[in-house]
Amino acid sequence: MEVLKNKFSGFMIPLVSVILGLLAGAIIMLFSGYDPILAYTALFNGIFSNTYVMGETIRQFTPLILSGLAVAFAFRTGLFNIGVEGQLLVGWLASVYVGLQFDGLTPFLHIPLAILAAAAAGALWGVVPGFLKAKYHVHEVITTIMMNYIALHVVNAIIRSYLLAPGERTETIHQSASLASAYLQSITDFSRLHYGFLVAIIGAIIMWFLLWKTTLGYELRAVGFNTNASQYAGINVSRNIVLSMVISGAFAGVAGSMEGLGTYGYMSILSAFTGIGFDGIAVSLLGANSAIGVVLAAALFGGLKIGALNMQSVAQVPTQLIEIVIALIIFFVASSYLIRWFSNRLNKRGKI
Known part of the structure; x- marks a missing residue:
């Protein structure tokens, strides 16, 4: 009964937070002189009104699923991976590089090879903060934030030095490595929808299976829950900390490959972060760090x-207002968890 109650609570907190976020956004619109009913109607139509926007919506949340999984996986194992953005960037570059090689290779080999390269690059970028955490107890939040900036400038330097093509970008990848689909584009009125959404769903299944159906997942969660007890039980804590960051980085790297192999087919020199990795933090939080929750939140x-x-085009409401609504949703989620934690503390004191 207590398990069902916790699951119901875990489902209701994000749902109520979304409703409160939308209501708060409506109030802000009213005070700003906009019509919230017209705005939200336009918002709804902008998601479901035709096949083109539905295809673009799926395309938009595909990398968000994988970046959310990266954050959620680390969090489930007791770590806070703020470096998803950097891991995503190196994964994006690795997938594009492999996509530019091996001309004539069959797509059944080229696409998995490019995705695996992205996963390996993201995993490698996660090794450093994982090792520093395990060996020297350096907090992963600090190291992963620093690794983001290193990734941004290293990726730009590699493109400028070795892969630069006209337009401040790399060449377009070979068709054999592309996730883009003429069939999907035709049925969605030529949106940029690609087969990467299937990769994202598979990623969610892998995370769920790995964490909850394997011995490795049990050890990783045990280390996250209590390192001292895990060490006493004979679990190699240091190895599992590094492994957790490696797997989290791999998810982030694959998120980058969705942009490199699917949406764009190349990588441009970036003047700033994409924001996808940072949005993954919000997606993970709203999704309660569960695989299905991350998919729905994304x-x-x-x-x-x-x-x-x-x-914006129909109700003249600035797109920045949606960013405010998203921030409010996350605020209400965080507040709800804080209230529940505080309530549990009071209940425990009362029982004592």
Whole structure:
């Protein structure tokens, strides 16, 4: 009974937070002189009105699922991976590099090879903060934030030095490495939808299976729950900390490959972060760090971002207001968890 109560509570907190975030956004619109009913109608139509926007919505939330999984996986094992953005960037570059090689290779080999390269690059970028955490107890938040900036400038330097093509970008990858699909584009009125959404769903299944159906997942969760007890039980804590960051980085790297192999087919020199990795933190939080929750939260965030464009054109509401609504949703989620934690503390004191 207590388990069902916790699961119901875990489902209700994000749902109520979304409703409160939308209501707060409506109030802000009213005070700003906009019509919230017209704005939200336009937002809804901007997500579901035709096949094109539905295809763009799915395309938008595909990398968000994987970046959310990266954050959620680390969090489930007691770590806070703020470096998803950097791991995503190196994964993006690795996938594009492999996509530019091996001309004539069959797609059944080229695409998995490029995705695996992205996963390996993201995993490698996660090794450093994982090792520093395990060996020297350096907090992963500090190291992963620093690794983001290193990734941004290293990736730009590699493109400028070795892969630069006209337009401040790399060449377009070979068709054999592309996740883009003429069939998907035709049925979605030529949106940028690609087969990467299947990779994202498979990623969610892998995370769920790994954490909850394997001995390795049990050890990783045990270390995250209590390192001292895990060490006493004979679990190699240091190895599992590094492994957790490696797997989290791999998810982030694959998120980058969705942009490199699917949406764009190349990588441009970036003047700033993409924001996908940082949005993954919000997606993970709203999804309660569960695989299905991350998928649903990513769908919500992707829908809000695509629908915001229609909201701006129809109701003249700035797209920045959607960012405010998303921030409010996360605020209410965090507040709810804080209230529940505080309530549990009071209940325990009362029992004592």
